[in-house]
Amino acid sequence: MDIRQLNYFVTLVEKNKFVAAAEVLHISQPSLSNMIKQLEKELGCKLFERSTREMKLTEPGEVLYRRAVLILKQFESTLKEMEDVKDTGFGAIDIAMIESSKYWIPKVAKQFSEEYSNVQIYFKEIRTKHMRDALISNDVHFAITTMVEDLEDTYELTPIYREELVLICPENHAFAAKSSIDIANLEGETLILTQAVFQITEIIKQAIIQSGIDLEGKYYVERLDTARMLVAEGLGVCILPASYPKYSLHQGIHTVKLTNPTPKRKVFMAYNKERYYSPAVMRFRNLIQQFFIKEDNKIGFLK
Structure with a gap:
């Protein structure tokens, strides 16, 4: 055969x-x-x-x-x-990642490039629901994702960090004067939500239900940047991963901690355990894990 x-x-x-x-x-x-x-x-x-x-x-x-x-x-x-290795001497790296990864992954890429200057890296921002297909089809070497369902046993899911979801509001909003608020205090606010394809959308909805209030979204976005711009224009408030406002430019908005409950999410690195990986791919994965251990005081990284 x-x-x-x-x-x-x-x-x-x-x-x-x-x-x-x-x-x-x-x-x-x-x-x-x-x-x-x-x-x-x-x-x-x-x-x-x-x-x-x-x-x-x-x-x-x-x-x-x-x-x-x-x-x-x-x-x-x-x-x-093999074509990649023939062309560059080291091959290329294809990384699928959720949108919020772009705020920290350049720091890892910079360190990696100091060791592997000839390796090409393809960063592919892929929606969570498409991560599984990208992994199974071998379109990417590994994925930074919040998706953990429907992967076969041949795939490893390594938790790399966890983070809180925080409220972002206009800088002239009443919440901007507070360091934290209970989610119940959001009742009556105009809520900007990510669309249902985002894993954080379900986390937010569950936190709202747990708080006992009746609150639905008015604006639904596909990109976190769009949510930020809507908030900056005073169109409502939004709940986003804490890494987003920490690493991005965010003029006109203010970040507030959420309590009772405090919504959180975990982010994983997913890859096929049975696939061959070049030393360059292995090194990049190791650098990601080392980065979060080193920076664990920033956004609640897993150790």
Whole structure:
């Protein structure tokens, strides 16, 4: 069994017809049929039910399909990494990250570049709901994410920091004179929320429910910067990760600690434990962890 056989098999499954699959693969239908028969003979089991008009996988066929898809993705990823190494000498690093990561990750990148000046780094700001796809498809080497569900056992989730969510309000707002407020005091305020695809949106809604007040959002945003600008214009108040106002430029807004309850979130570094990583990728991951240990007095970093 080789890569070519697996590619033919996966293409046939996904096209569901010999004619269509053969056309995509640029081979004749008899050649594809013979290839599948040869694969079945090598494995000692039938991969397709041939008693029906539709192409239906047998149980061994289902298992092989799931495995073959992953193998082909790994093969493509390996070829890409070898091309990167050939071009740069060290390869490139692809990092998926939530938006708020951009306020601290440049500090890590600066230190990394002092050691690996020839390595290209691709920072990809990806919504939480797309992180899983980016990891499974090997589009990225690792992800900085709050997403922890639906990842298989082959993926490691390393907590790198936790942080409180804080209120940001206009600098002339009554809350700006306070160091902290109970969430119950937000009742009656115009609330700016991130859209439902953000994990922090659910954390905020649960904190509001826990406080016993009735409060819904009026403005819903896709970017944290948009929320900041709406607040600066006096259109409402917003609850954001504490790292955002600490690291970003935020003229016209004020940060207030939230209590009763104090909403918090955890941020993880996710990666495939079974994938090969270059020394450069491993070093960047290690520097991220070292950064948060060193800076643990800033935004409540995990040790």
